Every structure is written in structure tokens, then in C-alpha cells.
Amino acid sequence: MEPYGGGDGRVRWVTPEWLMENLEKVAIIDCQPNIHDYILEHIPGAVYLNEGLFREPRGIAPAMYIPWDAAESIFRQAGVENKPTVVYTGTGGFKGWGDGLEQTMVAYSLARFGHEEVLVLNGGLAEWKNAGGEVTKVFPEVRESEFSVKVQGDFYIEYPDFRRIKDDDDVLVLDARPPEVYEGQGPWIKPGHIPGAVNLPWASLMDDENKTLLKPEDEIRELLDSVGATPDKKIICSCGTGREATNEFLLFRWYLGYPDVKIYEGSFTEWTQIEDNPTVTGPNPY
Incomplete structure (x- = not known):
């Protein structure tokens, strides 16, 4: 393939x-x-x-x-x-x-x-x-490259813009964390989740035994449909520190080819450090 x-x-x-x-x-x-x-x-x-x-x-x-x-x-x-x-x-x-x-x-x-x-x-x-692939203890010789960075600013959304658009009708904010921290108290200073964020645990999209292996595409699409994550929405992927969200950002943007996907890199950690920002506990977005 x-x-x-x-x-x-x-x-x-x-x-x-x-x-x-x-x-x-x-x-x-x-x-x-x-x-x-x-x-x-x-x-x-x-x-x-x-x-x-x-x-x-x-x-x-x-x-x-x-x-x-x-x-x-x-x-x-x-x-x-x-x-x-x-x-x-x-x-x-x-x-x-x-x-x-x-x-x-x-x-x-x-x-x-x-x-x-x-x-x-x-x-x-x-x-x-x-699959029978070989593994080794031999290290390759690494030669310095001339790679030139070009930051892709359209991949992510920063806090001011996130706060401004997150509740728009055409926007769907996803929270990739496990349900227990989405609903209750995790390690953060505040419990719950960003108001309006819908819980789609990243691990639910992966094989039960191997979290680097995607589930079959039809099962993934069924999960996305269940939370309203359709291609007509502006999808914003978030989580705790922006790490779990990378799983869903890659999946939406490049596995499924959704047209409008961004990642809120600051995620719940940044949101909760701003004193006036509210959070919501329980299974519902609001």
C-alpha cells in the first residue's frame, strides 16, 4: 500500500x-x-x-x-x-x-x-x-543538514483568536483528554474543561491494544459523527498541553482531509492560568 x-x-x-x-x-x-x-x-x-x-x-x-x-x-x-x-x-x-x-x-x-x-x-x-521487521542496536552516522524552518502559522490558533471564535456556530472545539479529566479534576488549577469543548478522547480513535495504530476508518468516522465533528465545521483540537491534540489534528487535517482544522496549542493549561476564565465540569460542553 x-x-x-x-x-x-x-x-x-x-x-x-x-x-x-x-x-x-x-x-x-x-x-x-x-x-x-x-x-x-x-x-x-x-x-x-x-x-x-x-x-x-x-x-x-x-x-x-x-x-x-x-x-x-x-x-x-x-x-x-x-x-x-x-x-x-x-x-x-x-x-x-x-x-x-x-x-x-x-x-x-x-x-x-x-x-x-x-x-x-x-x-x-x-x-x-x-510484520517481521528487523531491529538493530547499530546507530546511523548523523550528518548535519541545512534544513530551513518555515513556521506554518495556519496550523494553530493562539489564545486571543481562540477565545474570540470558540463559541461561533460553525466552530467545534474538541477536547482530546480522557473523560475523567474532561469532566472532573485533573492536575490543573481548575477542574473540568473549556466551556463549549466537546470530549473526543484521542485514545478512542486508536486500537485498544496499540495506541500508535489507528482504528479502521469506518469506526473513526462513526465516532466523529457521534460528536458532530463533520467536515463543514471549523475544527479546533485541544487537550491539556496541546500534545494529545496533535493526534486529532493530524487525523482531521491529513488522514481525513478536513478543510478547516487548527490546534489550540496552549489548550487547557493556558486557559486555566487566566484567572477570569471559567471552566465546566461534567459530561456536557456547557
Whole structure:
């Protein structure tokens, strides 16, 4: 199967079988959450790149995206080039860390900073191994690249614009967090969710056993229909810190090709740090 997805094709998905046939034609990024898991086993040729590199404190928010020049330095040092680049993660065999979101977080970061050919390995390292893919402990030699960052400002919405349009009739704000924190008290200073946000847990879109593997498309569309996430809406993806939302942003914008999708990167963390902002508890948006 060829790389698949909708939208402008900047992000697409690939199967392990496709990657096996095209190993020599692509760059590969391993973003397992701990370096020891990469050391233990990785796909041949994969360069290690940790998702944590892409966020830092800004203002009242503790985890916002780094400036463009910092991202450019990281990409160049890691040898990233604007060529087909496969991103994958796994539940680390050494540390046992990982929830699957590393994969979408790094894929989004690449696209956000201007990479044009991001390929997500559907099913991650687990599916690669299940399909008979080889793993290695040998590290590739990384050569510094000349990657030029171009921040894609149309991918995300910042707080002032978010607050202004979030309750418009043609806007649907999605909260990708688990129901228990959407409805009640999580680690944040306030409980519940942003008024108007509809709960669509990111994990509900993924395989029950492997959170890097998408459910069949018909099951995904059924879930989206159940919360009114139709293509005629302006979809704004949010969560706690903007990380879980990367899963849904990629899915809506490039897997299903919805025409108007943005991510509120500050999400509930930024919203709740502004003292006057209300929140809502319970299962209903308002």
C-alpha cells in the first residue's frame, strides 16, 4: 500500500510493509520516550529525536513550542532534510515508557516547522516487529543538514483568536483528554474543561491494544459523527498541553482531509492560568 491520507499530503501514513520495501529511500526518526529504549532496539537507519526538545516555557504557559531558530538548530543537528521522513515510537522495551503520542507530537512538530513529507508509521514499532521487521542496536552516522524552518502559522490558533471564535456556530472545539479529566479534576488549577469543548478522547480513535495504530476508518468516522465533528465545521483540537491534540489534528487535517482544522496549542493549561476564565465540569460542553 502506498502512503495514504488526505489534505495536501504534507503528512501521510505508511504500513510496515511499505517501509520494508522503501527503507533505502526514506529518512527515519525514532521518538521512543527514553534514549535507552532506542539503544535497546530501533529500526535500521533510524535517528533518535525526543519530543521534549520542541517545547519550553513561554509567559504563563509551561510548555509552548520553541522559537523557529531553536527548531532549525535541532533539525539541522539531527540531520533532518525535506525528504520523505518516517516517524515512529513504541512502548519502550527497556524503560516501559510511552503512550503512543510521541509519534504524533514529533510528526506535528516536523510539519509545524515546515517539513513537507512526513510519514507516520501506523502501528509504530510494535507493528513493525509484528510484520517481521528487523531491529538493530547499530546507530546511523548523523550528518548535519541545512534544513530551513518555515513556521506554518495556519496550523494553530493562539489564545486571543481562540477565545474570540470558540463559541461561533460553525466552530467545534474538541477536547482530546480522557473523560475523567474532561469532566472532573485533573492536575490543573481548575477542574473540568473549556466551556463549549466537546470530549473526543484521542485514545478512542486508536486500537485498544496499540495506541500508535489507528482504528479502521469506518469506526473513526462513526465516532466523529457521534460528536458532530463533520467536515463543514471549523475544527479546533485541544487537550491539556496541546500534545494529545496533535493526534486529532493530524487525523482531521491529513488522514481525513478536513478543510478547516487548527490546534489550540496552549489548550487547557493556558486557559486555566487566566484567572477570569471559567471552566465546566461534567459530561456536557456547557
